Amino acid sequence: MSTSRLLAELDDVGRDRRRGGYSRHVFDRGERELREWFTEQAGRRGLQVETDRNANLWAWWGEPGDDAVVTGSHLDSVPGGGAFDGPLGVVSALAAVESLRDSGFRPRRPLAVVAFAEEEGGRFGVPCLGSRLLSGGISRDAACALRDPDGTTFAEVMRAAGHDPERAGRDDAALRRIGRLVELHVEQGKGLIDLHRPVAVADSILAHGRWRFRFRGEGNHAGATPIGDRRDPMIPAARTVLAARREAAAREQARATVGRVEATPGGTNVIASAVDLWLDARAPLHPAARALVDEIARHAHEHAHDEGCTVEITEESYGDTVHFDPGLRDELRAQLDDAPVLPTGAGHDAGVLAAHAPTAMLFVRNPTGVSHAPEEHAEPDDCAAGTSALADVLRRWTA
C-alpha cells in the first residue's frame, strides 16, 4: 500500500477536538490505538512485534539479532500537532519493507522497524523518553518519577499498560541490536521548498533542552489589592518571556520559546500565587545554548526580585549538538542524486541514538514549512519518493 494511503488510516486516531490537530501521548487512548494498528500492520507484512523494556515497539523482519539495520520514528505527537511528525517515519518504514518483500528481496541482516515511545515529551515533559531510557540518557528512577499534568507517574502509566517499570532503563542488549539507524521524517522548515527537491539528508541537530521556571508570589484578590501591594508572579514570568526572545534574537541561530504557561490557581479575578513557564532553548553549539539559558535565568531572577517574588529553575532535559554519521550522510546524498544536506533545529530519536550507532536521517518536503501544528503536510508523491529512498537504503544495508 502507498505510504500516504497507509498514513490516511490514522486520520481519525487521537484527534484533538479542542486544540485541533492530534494529541497522541504515550499510552493515552489514541497512542494505544496507534500501537495496536502498528502491531497489526507489521504482522500483515510478516514482521514479528515486540515491546522492549522501555515501551518502544520493534517489528522484526527475520530473527531479532545484534547489529541490525533499524528504521522508524515515533507515533506520538505534540499537543495539537500535525499528522506527519512521527507517524510518517514509521509508516514509510512499513511501506518500504512491503515494497522490498514484494520485489522478492530477503534481508541477510536483521532488519527492524521501530516506533519509539514519547518522542515529543507531550505527556511527561522529557522528549525522546523511550530512546533516552534505552540508551541511558535518563535513569529509570528519574523517568519513573515523572508526572503527567494529572499527577500520574510514568511508573503508574507503564504498570497500567502491562509493563514492569522496574525493568525500564538502559538496555544494553537492545542497544547492541542497533547496528545502524535511519529515521525518515517530515521536514520541519522550508529548506526543500526553496530547493525544489522532495527529499533531503540531515546533517546536524542544534543543542537543545527544556527548563521549568517556577515563579512564586502572593495570591490575592484582583479587585481589592492595590497595584503597589502586589507580588504577582505573572509579572516576572511575562518579563522573562520577553527576555528569552531578546536574548535568542541577539545570538546566531539561537531559539528560545515559551509555549506553555500555567498560572496557579488560574482564576480571572485572582492574582496568581505561582506561575510556571517552560522554556525550550536551542543553539548550534553547547556553550552558546548554555550561555543563552544562563542569561535568561539571570533575567528571571532579576525580574522576580523586582516584584518581591522568587523563581526556581529546573532543567527537564538537555541534549548536546548532534552530527549525523558523515559516511552515511554522504552515501545517502550520493544515492539521492546529490540531495540537499540540511541541518535541523528539531530533536529526534535518531539524534539521541547517534551517540551509540551510526545514524542518518531523511527529510521529506513539507509544502507548508509548518510543523508541530495541524498545517504540517507532505504530498503523496513526496512521501512516495521518501519511501523509495528508504527502501533503497534498507536494501543496500541488508543485502
Ligand code: GLV
Ligand atoms: C521535537 O520535535 C522537538 O524538536 O521538540
Ligand code: MN
Ligand atoms: Mn516533533
Ligand code: MN
Ligand atoms: Mn518527530
Ligand code: MN
Ligand atoms: Mn541580557
